[in-house]
Amino acid sequence: MAEARVGIRVADDRQSVTIEIGPSSEQSEPIALNLDQLTQIIKLLGQARALMVEDEQKRPLDGKTVETVIDPPWYIQVAQIDGSLLAFDHPSYGPLAFALPRADVIRIVDILSKHLAYAQTQQEKPS
Template identity: 70%
Template sequence: MAEARVGVKVSDDRQTVTIEIGSTAGPSHPVGLDLKQLTKVIQLLGEARSRMVEGSRKLPLDGKTVETVIEPPWYVQVASIDGSLLAFDHPSYGPLGFALPRQDVVRIVRILNEHLALPAGHPDKPS
């Protein structure tokens, strides 16, 4: 596969973005997108990534660096899978939802209860 270069530039008014993808050996053609179109491209790329990792072993996130979003809009409800639905609006990826099985909900609630048992502003996290 040829080496590629990728460029993204948000317009000064933040209403559009210009994306340029091309081979390092040849010219590329910029494409302008509005927010709705960009969100669709992100969704399609996410679906492609999902297909690429399908069947791969899921590695734990413990100890990994992840992009952290402070105070995103969120929503939680009982899910039809004997668990819960947790959704939030990620500024980079848009709305994301997770169906969590009951055993994961139990673990999350236990950890959050341990957190709430600590004095407010306590710097240590529960183990």
């Protein structure tokens, strides 16, 4: 597979991006995309990535560096499965939702409750 060159430039008005993808050795034509078109490409690339890793074993995230978003818009509802649907609006990827089985919800609630209790005891300690 030939080595590719990828370039992305956001317009000054932030209303569009120009993407250029092509072999490193050749000139390529830039393509202008609006926000909806860019979001669709991100979605399609995500689906392609999911196919590439679908047979790989899920690995724990403990100790890994992950992109962190502070205070994203979020939403929770009962899921179609026995559990909950948790959705976030990620600035890089758009809305993402996770259907979490009941056992995971219980574990998450337990961990977050312990975090809240720990934070409360730290605030109550005299200086």
